[in-house]
Amino acid sequence: MPGRITHDDVAHVARLARLDVTEAEIEMFTEQLGAVLAHAADVASLDTTGVPETAHPLPLSNVLRPDVPTPSLERDEVLAQAPSVDDGRFRVPRILGEAP
Amino acid sequence: MSAAPGATAVDVAAAVRSGQRSAADVVDDHLAEIEAGEPQIHAFNHVMADRARAAAAEIDRRLAAGEDPGPLAGVPVALKDNLCTRGVPTTCSSRILEGWLPPYDATVVVRLRRAGAVAVGKTNLDEFAMGSSTENSAFGPTRNPRDRGRVPGGSSGGSAAAVAAGFAPLALGTDTGGSIRQPAALCGVVGAKPTYGLVSRYGLIAFASSLDQVGPFATTVADAALLLDVIAGHDPLDSTSLDGDLPSARARLDGGPEGLRVGVVTELSNAEGIASDVRSRVQAAADALAAGGAKVEEVSVPAAVYGLSAYYLIAPAEASSNLSRYDGVRYGLRVAGPDITSTYGATRAAGFGPEVKRRIMLGTYALSAGYYDAYYGQAQRVRTLIIRDFETAYASFDVLLSPTTPTVAFELGAKTSDPLSMYLSDVCTIPSSLAGHPAMTVPFGTGADGLPVGVQILAPALGETVMFQVAAALEAVAPKEVQA
Numbered sequence: 257m258p259g260r261i262t263h264d265d266v267a268h269v270a271r272l273a274r275l276d277v278t279e280a281e282i283e284m285f286t287e288q289l290g291a292v293l294a295h296a297a298d299v300a301s302l303d304t305t306g307v308p309e310t311a312h313p314l315p316l317s318n319v320l321r322p323d324v325p326t327p328s329l330e331r332d333e334v335l336a337q338a339p340s341v342d343d344g345r346f347r348v349p350r351i352l353g354e355a356p
Numbered sequence: 357m358s359a360a361p362g363a364t365a366v367d368v369a370a371a372v373r374s375g376q377r378s379a380a381d382v383v384d385d386h387l388a389e390i391e392a393g394e395p396q397i398h399a400f401n402h403v404m405a406d407r408a409r410a411a412a413a414e415i416d417r418r419l420a421a422g423e424d425p426g427p428l429a430g431v432p433v434a435l436k437d438n439l440c441t442r443g444v445p446t447t448c449s450s451r452i453l454e455g456w457l458p459p460y461d462a463t464v465v466v467r468l469r470r471a472g473a474v475a476v477g478k479t480n481l482d483e484f485a486m487g488s489s490t491e492n493s494a495f496g497p498t499r500n501p502r503d504r505g506r507v508p509g510g511s512s513g514g515s516a517a518a519v520a521a522g523f524a525p526l527a528l529g530t531d532t533g534g535s536i537r538q539p540a541a542l543c544g545v546v547g548a549k550p551t552y553g554l555v556s557r558y559g560l561i562a563f564a565s566s567l568d569q570v571g572p573f574a575t576t577v578a579d580a581a582l583l584l585d586v587i588a589g590h591d592p593l594d595s596t597s598l599d600g601d602l603p604s605a606r607a608r609l610d611g612g613p614e615g616l617r618v619g620v621v622t623e624l625s626n627a628e629g630i631a632s633d634v635r636s637r638v639q640a641a642a643d644a645l646a647a648g649g650a651k652v653e654e655v656s657v658p659a660a661v662y663g664l665s666a667y668y669l670i671a672p673a674e675a676s677s678n679l680s681r682y683d684g685v686r687y688g689l690r691v692a693g694p695d696i697t698s699t700y701g702a703t704r705a706a707g708f709g710p711e712v713k714r715r716i717m718l719g720t721y722a723l724s725a726g727y728y729d730a731y732y733g734q735a736q737r738v739r740t741l742i743i744r745d746f747e748t749a750y751a752s753f754d755v756l757l758s759p760t761t762p763t764v765a766f767e768l769g770a771k772t773s774d775p776l777s778m779y780l781s782d783v784c785t786i787p788s789s790l791a792g793h794p795a796m797t798v799p800f801g802t803g804a805d806g807l808p809v810g811v812q813i814l815a816p817a818l819g820e821t822v823m824f825q826v827a828a829a830l831e832a833v834a835p836k837e838v839q840a
Contacts, residue, residue: 258730261721273676273720274683274697275713276705285717291776292668292718293731299665299738300730309736310743312566312596313552313792313817319595333459339690348685351696 258300261290361389365431365525365579369472372430375419379412379430383474386432390476390523398498399518401437402445403477408432411474426472428586433468434518434527437478438485439570440559441465448561449493450483452682452689452707462559463594464528464570464587471586476524479514483709484679485535485563487511488781491772492711499768502544502807506765509539509781512573516543519573526583527573532564533667534760534785536571537797541760541810544799546580546827547573548605549785551817552792553598555584556591564674565596567667567789577798577828581605584820603820611825613648617753618826619655621814624758627661627783631763633803638759641800641811644833645757645826655749655756659741663787666742668779669722669735670790675712676719682707714775743791746816755826756814759784760797764807788814798827801835 266286270277277285293300331344340347359371359382371377387405394400415425435441438448440458447453461469468475482492490498490513498513500506501521508517512529516539519527529536531549540547548571555570562568572583585606590599620642625635646652684690684703691702708716722731749756761781771778788795794817797810811830815823 258727265721266717269717269721269724272724273716274680274700274704275708275716276701277713281713285714288714288775289718289721292779293721295776295779296665296669296731296735299662299669300734302662302734302738304734304737304741307737307740309733310739310790311736313743313790314596314598316553316596321592329459334686337456337459337687339684339688346686349692349694349696349699 261286261293361386361522363525364576365428365574365582368431368525369427369429372415372419373424379415379474380409382430383408383412383432383476386476386524393521393523396499396504397501397517397521398496399434399479399514399521399523400477401447401449401480401495401514404444404475407444408474408476415472415474426470427582428468429472431473431526432476432524433473434477434479434515434524435465435475436481436512436515436527436529438481438530438561439465439528440561441475441478444478446478446561448484449481449495450707450709450712451494452703454689456688460559463556463591465559467587473526479512479518479527481514482511483712484561484675485511485530485532486675486711486715488534488538488778489771490514491768492709494709497768500543500765503765503805506767506807507542509542509761509765511535513539515573516540516545516547519543519545519575525575526579528570528587529573530560530568530570531789532567533671533789534782536573537760537785537795537810537812538781540573541797541808542765544808545573545575546577546796546798547571548580548584548796549788549794550584550588550820551794553596554588554602554818554820556594556597558591558593562678564671565678566674567671577824577831578606578609580796581609581824603818605820605824607821608825609828613645613650613826613829616650616755616822616826618642618645618650618652619749619753619756620652621660621756621758622654622656623658623660624784624787627762629762629780629783630759631804634759634761634763634809637800637803637809638757638811641830642757645829648829648833655753657745657749657787659738659745660787662738663742663790664779664783666735666738667782667786667790668718669731670739672715672719673722673732674719676716676723679712679716711775739790742787746787746791746793750816754822755819758812758814760810760812764803764805764809784812793817794820794823796823796827798830799834800830
């Protein structure tokens, strides 16, 4: 069973989750996540050797449909909800560094 | 046959279809009730008054033309604000979706409209359905109509309160670990979580995809059954939607308890924090079913005690993945930074509230390298154990019985500073969710401070017919509650 979650773990997880957190939030989450994970210790320490995982309650395999074109959402209605639009496209801040 | 606020959906639809009352009058009466009571309750994020009046007028026009608008003709329905409504604000009670207008309707919204129902508003919830009190809403809490100093439960607290307050005879909520059943119990109304896959989730904003289900709130079992039968059924737009022979909730409402095998789940009746007033109401319900000719016994579902811990690893893990879509690019809030990565971090920091951040953090941790197998993988194996133990129990019993909630409605603010104590509110509702089974709550008298207590009925997958049969039997003998 893993050890208690640390301040550094929480800061690392926040980066993975693309979530800016303050120092105060890191401290609060370290304590609160520690409490929830301590409660989960009963599950983490259970012997489940040979028990398969259930990811989903239904015995479903891939669901296919005929490859027939159908109307999509109204483009203007969709773009109207975007924070920033340029020439019929979503506009976003810079993704790569300065062009050479 | 009354169609005034407080009347049942069955009566309202009958009055409208027979021409006794116009849909316009019914909707106006309920909008007036909302206007009068909403400032004290805050059940809604958005009241759709103009659209509701227009929809009612259309139903009256169709009736005048000799058409039948459907089984819910003119019945006002409140919609949880995580169900997409085209052109109508849909927020999930989150700043990150404030002002967003969905470009499409959820399938359940379309089905309601086709059945003649009239959507009157979008109800408040814990942000992204994460919570058990509706206090995690970015737009302020909802208050319990039975005692306004208390929470209505959550996450579908606005839907439960809307029905309990008489704002609408019916409401839709969503249930991931108890978010329909727990608020229904605390507000003294009927609430049902259907079998996973029975109701389409197209247009339901995802929280935990292996658990989320849409389901009904109503003041009577027959109303809840009618609403469920309207929204249930296969939908090609939802790849987890069941097809084939699906159960009717209304098929045996008058079947009575005679001859049924009912198991009272030991582990849930004695779970962490179950109050004695709640336990005694469950015992009274079991006794009533036995008096009606059911065979009632205690039954053990040993792995159920691990449900809460497994759920609070699985649901946050799925949530952390689902909520990665809120990146400030295509819709919703954007807090711009110098590059895309800083935009993501700033947008999500500003747009999500504390509970949503906590679950994203918890879920990301449970899925991260080095911890995946110990937490997420292990929780999924425990899920298998819970399903196996239920299978064993259902080999001997038609339905199971338990408390819905550990206590009656608690006071506003009582659990907001201690997330784990809030999570424990879901201890009785989670096991069925993990198994994908249906479960529902019916009011069965009152407990501490004269507040309503709900009894939970659990059934195997696609066992809605017998589940509603037992619910109707309990409703028929439930003590008539004196409203506060």
